[in-house]
Amino acid sequence: MPMHKEAKIYVAGHRGLVGSAILRRLRAEGYSNIVTRTRQELDLTDQRAVYQFFEAERPEYVFLAAAKVGGILANSTYPADFIRENLLIQTNVIDAAYRYGVKKLLFLGSSCIYPKFAPQPIKEEYLLTGALEPTNEPYAVAKIAGIKMCQAYNKQYGTNFISVMPTNLYGPGDNFDLETSHVLPALIRKFHEAKVAGAPHVVIWGSGTPRREFLHVDDLANACLFLMNNYDSSEIINIGVGEDLTIAELANLIKEIVGYQGEIVFDTTKPDGTPRKLLDVSKIFNLGWRPRIRLEDGIRSTYEWFVRNYNC
Numbered sequence: 001m002p003m004h005k006e007a008k009i010y011v012a013g014h015r016g017l018v019g020s021a022i023l024r025r026l027r028a029e030g031y032s033n034i035v036t037r038t039r040q041e042l043d044l045t046d047q048r049a050v051y052q053f054f055e056a057e058r059p060e061y062v063f064l065a066a067a068k069v070g071g072i073l074a075n076s077t078y079p080a081d082f083i084r085e086n087l088l089i090q091t092n093v094i095d096a097a098y099r100y101g102v103k104k105l106l107f108l109g110s111s112c113i114y115p116k117f118a119p120q121p122i123k124e125e126y127l128l129t130g131a132l133e134p135t136n137e138p139y140a141v142a143k144i145a146g147i148k149m150c151q152a153y154n155k156q157y158g159t160n161f162i163s164v165m166p167t168n169l170y171g172p173g174d175n176f177d178l179e180t181s182h183v184l185p186a187l188i189r190k191f192h193e194a195k196v197a198g199a200p201h202v203v204i205w206g207s208g209t210p211r212r213e214f215l216h217v218d219d220l221a222n223a224c225l226f227l228m229n230n231y232d233s234s235e236i237i238n239i240g241v242g243e244d245l246t247i248a249e250l251a252n253l254i255k256e257i258v259g260y261q262g263e264i265v266f267d268t269t270k271p272d273g274t275p276r277k278l279l280d281v282s283k284i285f286n287l288g289w290r291p292r293i294r295l296e297d298g299i300r301s302t303y304e305w306f307v308r309n310y311n312c
C-alpha cells in the first residue's frame with residue numbers, strides 16, 4: 001500500500017547525498033510529516049539512543065540512507081570504520097524498526113555487494129556467487145549483512161523491509177573531498193581547479209579502463225519513493241540506468257563540460273577496483289520505473305552546483 005501524505009516518515013541520513021535527495025522528493029510529492037535528526041542529535045551507532053528515538057517518534061516508514069560512505073581510497077584506507085559503523089547503524093535502525101512497529105523500511109545497499117568478476121550486466125541473483133572486490137570488501141560485507149537482516153526479519157517477524165541496490169551515484173550535495181570522494185565529484189573538482197589555476201595536466205587514478213555506471217541522485221530518490229510505494233518483496237532490486245562508460249571516457253566528458261584545455265595523466269599506482277560494474281535493471285524497468293536525467297545533463301548541473309556551493 002502506498003504511503004499516505006500525512007504518514008510519519010523518518011529519513012535517516014537526511015543531510016547526505018541520498019538522504020537530502022529523498023527529502024527533496026518527499027516534500028515535492030506533498031509528504032508533510034517527515035522526521036529527521038542530524039548525527040549530532042542522534043548517533044545511529046548508539047543503540048540505546050536509537051531505541052529511545054523510535055520509542056518517542058514512532059515513525060511509520062523509514063528510509064535508511066545513513067551510512068559510512070566513500071570512494072575507493074577511503075574504503076581501502078579505513079576498512080575497520082567502514083565495516084564497524086555500517087554494521088552498527090543498520091543493525092540498530094533495522095532492529096528498532098521491527099521493535100517499534102515500522103510499517104515499511106527501505107535499506108540502501110550498493111552495487112559493490114556483487115562479486116568482483118560477476119557476469120555483466122549484473123542480475124540480482126548473482127549476489128554471493130563469487131569473491132568480492134578487495135578494496136571495498138568490509139563495506140560490502142556490512143551491506144550484505146544488512147540485506148540478510150532485512151530478509152531474516154521479514155521471514156521471522158513478518159516485517160516489510162526492502163533492500164535496493166543503487167549503482168554509483170552523483171549529484172548536488174555530493175562529497176567533493178579529493179581523499180574520500182567517489183570518482184565523479186573528484187573529477188569535477190580536479191578539472192575545475194586545474195582550469196582556474198591554469199595547470200598543464202590533471203591526474204586520474206588507475207588505468208582509466210574500469211567501466212562504471214552513473215545514476216543521478218534525483219533519479220535514485222524518485223526510484224526509492226516508487227519502490228517504497230510499489231514494491232513489497234524481500235528480494236533485492238537493482239537501481240541504475242543500464243549503460244556504462246570507462247573512467248577515461250568519463251574524464252573526457254567532465255573535462256569538456258568544465259572547459260579544461262590541458263592533458264589527462266593516469267596514475268597507475270592507484271587502484272582500479274572492480275573492472276566493470278553495470279547493473280541489470282530489467283527488474284525495476286519491468287515495474288515501470290525509468291531514470292530521466294542524461295549523464296551529460298546531470299554532470300552539467302552538478303558542476304554548476306559545485307561552483308555555486310564551493311565558492312570558486
Ligand SMILES: NC(=O)C1=CN([C@@H]2O[C@H](COP(=O)(O)OP(=O)(O)OC[C@H]3O[C@@H](n4cnc5c(N)ncnc54)[C@H](OP(=O)(O)O)[C@@H]3O)[C@@H](O)[C@H]2O)C=CC1
Binds near residue numbers: 068089109
Ligand atoms: N554515493 C554513492 O555513490 C552510493 C551510495 N549508496 C548508498 O546510499 C546510502 C547513502 O549514501 P550517501 O548519501 O552517498 O552518503 P553520504 O556520506 O552523503 O551521507 C551519509 C549520511 O549518513 C549520516 N551518518 C553517517 N554516520 C552516522 C551516524 N553514526 N549517525 C547518524 N548519521 C550518520 C551522515 O551524517 P552527517 O552528514 O552528519 O555526516 C550523512 O547524512 C548509503 O547506504 C550508501 O551505501 C549506494 C550506492 C552508491
Ligand SMILES: C[C@H]1O[C@H](OP(=O)(O)OP(=O)(O)OC[C@H]2O[C@@H](n3cnc4c(=O)[nH]c(N)nc43)[C@H](O)[C@@H]2O)[C@@H](O)[C@@H](O)C1=O
Binds near residue numbers: 111169182205272
Ligand atoms: C559506489 C561505490 O564506490 C566505490 O567503488 P568504486 O566504484 O571503485 O569507486 P570510486 O568512485 O572511488 O572509483 C571508481 C573508479 O574511478 C577511478 N578514479 C580515477 N580518478 C579518481 C579520483 O580522483 N577519485 C576517485 N575516488 N576515483 C578515481 C578509481 O581508481 C576507480 O577505478 C566503493 O566505495 C564502493 O564501496 C561503492 O559502493
